[in-house]
Amino acid sequence: MEVQIAVAKVNKYATSESGDTLEVIERPNGGLSVVLADGQTSGRGAKAVSQLVVRKVLGLLAEGVRDGAAARAASDALYTDKKGKVICTLNIASVDLHSNTVVLTRNNPAPMYILRGETLDKLDAESVPLGISRDVRPLISEIALEPGLVVVIFTDGVTHAGERRGTPMEIGETIRAVMEDQDPTPQTLADALLGRAVELDENRPADDISVLVLKVSTRNGDNVRRMTVRLPIDGK
Amino acid sequence: MEVQIAVAKVNKYATSESGDTLEVIERPNGGLSVVLADGQTSGRGAKAVSQLVVRKVLGLLAEGVRDGAAARAASDALYTDKKGKVICTLNIASVDLHSNTVVLTRNNPAPMYILRGETLDKLDAESVPLGISRDVRPLISEIALEPGLVVVIFTDGVTHAGERRGTPMEIGETIRAVMEDQDPTPQTLADALLGRAVELDENRPADDISVLVLKVSTRNGDNVRRMTVRLPIDGK
Numbered sequence: 001m002e003v004q005i006a007v008a009k010v011n012k013y014a015t016s017e018s019g020d021t022l023e024v025i026e027r028p029n030g031g032l033s034v035v036l037a038d039g040q041t042s043g044r045g046a047k048a049v050s051q052l053v054v055r056k057v058l059g060l061l062a063e064g065v066r067d068g069a070a071a072r073a074a075s076d077a078l079y080t081d082k083k084g085k086v087i088c089t090l091n092i093a094s095v096d097l098h099s100n101t102v103v104l105t106r107n108n109p110a111p112m113y114i115l116r117g118e119t120l121d122k123l124d125a126e127s128v129p130l131g132i133s134r135d136v137r138p139l140i141s142e143i144a145l146e147p148g149l150v151v152v153i154f155t156d157g158v159t160h161a162g163e164r165r166g167t168p169m170e171i172g173e174t175i176r177a178v179m180e181d182q183d184p185t186p187q188t189l190a191d192a193l194l195g196r197a198v199e200l201d202e203n204r205p206a207d208d209i210s211v212l213v214l215k216v217s218t219r220n221g222d223n224v225r226r227m228t229v230r231l232p233i234d235g236k
Numbered sequence: 237m238e239v240q241i242a243v244a245k246v247n248k249y250a251t252s253e254s255g256d257t258l259e260v261i262e263r264p265n266g267g268l269s270v271v272l273a274d275g276q277t278s279g280r281g282a283k284a285v286s287q288l289v290v291r292k293v294l295g296l297l298a299e300g301v302r303d304g305a306a307a308r309a310a311s312d313a314l315y316t317d318k319k320g321k322v323i324c325t326l327n328i329a330s331v332d333l334h335s336n337t338v339v340l341t342r343n344n345p346a347p348m349y350i351l352r353g354e355t356l357d358k359l360d361a362e363s364v365p366l367g368i369s370r371d372v373r374p375l376i377s378e379i380a381l382e383p384g385l386v387v388v389i390f391t392d393g394v395t396h397a398g399e400r401r402g403t404p405m406e407i408g409e410t411i412r413a414v415m416e417d418q419d420p421t422p423q424t425l426a427d428a429l430l431g432r433a434v435e436l437d438e439n440r441p442a443d444d445i446s447v448l449v450l451k452v453s454t455r456n457g458d459n460v461r462r463m464t465v466r467l468p469i470d471g472k
Contacts (some may be wrong), residue, residue, distance in 0.1 A: 001468075001469040002466060002467060002468045002469060003465075003467040003469065004464065004465065004466050005463075005464065005465040005466075005467075006462070006463070006464045007462060007463040007464075008460050008461070008462050009459070009460065009461040009462070010460050010461070011459075017266075021262065022463075023260075023261060024259075024260070024463070024465060025259060026257065026259065026287075028287065030253075031467070032465070032467060034379070040313075051264065051296040051298070055295075055298050057443075058294075059291075059295065061285070062291050066263075077396065095467060097469065120390075121424075125406075134248060147468070173301060175363060187462065187464055190462075191460070191462075204295045217426065218467075219468060221468075222468070223246060223247075223468045223470070224244050224245065224246050224427070224430060224466075224468070225243070225244070225245040225246070225465075225466065225467060225468065226242070226243060226244055226245070226423065226427075226464075226465070226466040227241075227242070227243040227258075227260070227463070227464065227465050227466070228240065228241065228242045228243075228422070228423055228462075228463065228464050229239075229240065229241040229242075229260060229268070229461075229462070229463050230238060230239070230240050230241075230266070230460075230462040230463070231240075231241075231268060231331060231461060231462065232238045232455060232457075232458070232460070232461065233237045233238060233239065233381070233455075234459070
């Protein structure tokens, strides 16, 4: 098998800093975790909050702390630091080679989508962001690592896209439309979701938008780990 | 402008864990850093050492500590922990949007290559790994961020490839040969270097091998940040 992860991310229109922070880290017992946080409001303040949360989570995961416990610790740290006045959403997607599962941790009102074969599930059980109160609990889903599994996670820049002009995004339909193509790459799906959200916001994103797609497939090539990053630099 | 980073990484033959650790982190003042460490020996012990070093460096960079100071702190921590008996190489490549430079930090006998236009420079000034003694200093190169810049960094799995059968790798020539093609992607170059090293080791890498390529180019598309990760899973 192989796991492919793709991320696409843009800032809110006319802001130089995204309030969304996304980092990937290798898990100490094998596999990797992707951590995505969206700090309240946008710009510099939101960035500081989402970075605080992501760093706290990364530090704990690196020590071998379980994902759910790391999310709760980050919530307590944020609540203590900001006295409950600032909230932050959190999603963790972990490929755990010890249990051979994908572990999805969510403290985010925005749903996640899980595609297995032809079945598209929307995970939208109520979930609160970090920092809102003491003892915030994440929702955790553990899914067997098997070819054909696709997980789609995003920040509320996607769920709120188009609301300004009364044309909200049909996320499930967009995912289905892309997946009808011949085995699209995760980057194709992430780009399509981001592109549709930006289009509905009339090319001026009303919020920071981040999309994360994780895909499990049969081994399709060599045993090389690969990573690519593209960082556009403004105005130069 | 845009920066593209590509990584290709394989384990030593018949080991399930790489002693090389590579992580990417967003810098608190803009830009990002790639941190690559190679722990002494291979397998589980080496992994623990390189993870210790990378985590220490990531934690400090996230707090805004400068790259050179982070490298020295990681060396002191390793020296204290292992009493000078275990060493670890370290490379940091940072895209610093504050100074508009690429900052290259090296505690690694293996050289780095810098390509600017047609000029290929080999940076091979003597450099010692972390943990070897007290007060280890990194070599630091700061290079203006401008289109056409390509930086190539690797662990000693590349420099030692082929030595077993007396056919050492011609790294500079391999880089030149790839760059003669029409604007190759960083992933193409990273894969070519890794592929050549594995070939010289007769498809049984004698050591963990990691290759990192950073390329600065004129903006070639939208303002979307992207990342992809590919994780092959053994024997499934």
